[in-house]
Amino acid sequence: MPVHNAEIAELFNRLADLLELEDANPFRVRAYRTAARSINGLSHNLVDLLGAGEDLSKLPGIGKDLAGKIRTFIETGKLPLLEQVQARTPAALSDLMKIEGLGPKRVKTLHQQLHISSFEDLQRAARSGKVRALAGFGAKTEALILERLEAARHADIRSRLVDAEDIAAALISYLEDCPGVKQVCIAGSYRRRRETVGDLDILVTAKQGTPVTDHFVAYDEVSEVMSHGKTRSTVHLRSGMQVDLRVVPQVSYGAALLYFTGSRAHNISLRKLAIKKGFKLNEYGLFRGDKRMAGATETAVYAKLGLPYIEPELREQRGEIEAARKGKLPKLVGRDDIRGDLHCHTRATDGHDSLEAMVTAARKLGYEYLAITDHSRRLSVAHGLDRKRLLEQIRRIDKLNEQLNDIVVLKSIEVDILEDGSLDLPDGILGQLDLVVGAVHYMFNLTRKQQTGRIIRAMDNPYFNILAHPGGRLLNKRPPYEVDMKKVMQAARERGCFLELNAQPARLDLTDTDCMLARELQLKVVISSDAHSTANLDYMRFGINQARRGWLGPADVVNTRRLAELRKLFRRH
């Protein structure tokens, strides 16, 4: 059973919680959390790194000790320190810390005074009024605990970016209606364009804070006001989304935007850098003593720290500050670089719109080409195309192309990769297409070795060009299948194939760290909308966001090429 990075990060986080409950050195606790964050951001699997003989202690936030613990866990499946700590302190206590307002100190008190070690224990104690009697607790805290117990049980669910956008749009226009409000900006992971968003961080500039936070907590959709101050307030919406609002004066806008956009790790690095240069950085500005040296814009703050502007998508503490210092930040791919879409569906299979409608929509977007990639016969739920129906579509596209002069419709298919790695349609018909997109749609539960072999065998087919949604995950619904992504990428590069970054907001597959890996391996990526309607073609922007998070520039992306060059890339022999 291969060990995932997320698993190791989770262990370190749990260990940090439990050590914190034991009053361990807070900096030691922080070291575990920093390491966990660092591991989650890696573009390589720790197992692979170890296998390749890499020195894990070279990774940021990982020293000799933690490198040793990672190695032990990978080799034995055990983390002895965690087992020792769990023998003293119940692991479930770290779950209690997920309840809003309960941190290590209070959980420790609850455990020591009332022997509480589970949600059920806590609910019982709070209902019978025992919690309010504890020092540092009161009736209000007890009531809040009862209210927030339920929410904490599914506190880990993050919203997909596209859903967060819906919630945000209404809220922004509501806030803009508030008198005195100058600018409204959503910061946080939303601005960094992470694939999922845990909460919304909204920054507002205004002279007076109170009228704005008052207006904010009065929003129709608010289900609970968590805190309500002069410059800062937090609410929960009926949708379950938490929203933090921060009001700052115009002169602090840039510094506040930096602070509120994060990531936390990026901010901490910037603050350390500020200290080194004799400054202090907070959300109000960059100060030398009491004098504000910068703060109105992010660019000004970065400049005073000796750095160029760093795009929000890069602010994940993945080497961006180092790259900025050396002037080696990548030029990121943008919407205007994209010349076409290489994955979409029509009514012939499970799309909602006709071939002609899809093409018209793509022309409106200014695309030079659009590949029609309906499903193949095995995907019967989608009414997949067999040889005969695909031939009909080919003829129809040829005819359509004769009438078009500003866009070329490319003949293609999203062909199923069968269990043995063969393709769902014969080479004879695949050879008549402009390009072939292959995808795994079933048998997700193969072993890592089997799945990797299956996909690489599919790429052995000389007509294969693009591997669609390479990880197979659906956000919040289905985890990725087991596959050695690095091996798949290397195999693709050797064979002249490409991997798709599927831009559907529920897929976003490749992940951002996958993109970083592809870039390192010099494998080009195709960003595709996988549109099932004309409106879905707009999903492209989510793919671009993800690609930018993965440090990809126009040269790293296949569909920034003109058609002639594209055709060359797809000619494998």
Next chain:
DNA sequence: GCCGTTTTCGGCCCGACTGTTTTCAGTCG
């Protein structure tokens, strides 16, 4: 426990809000 163009020892980001207090600890982002 990590880290080092000040350091291999001695530091470790910074501020707002709440509830329980009577000046602040705890929590959060």
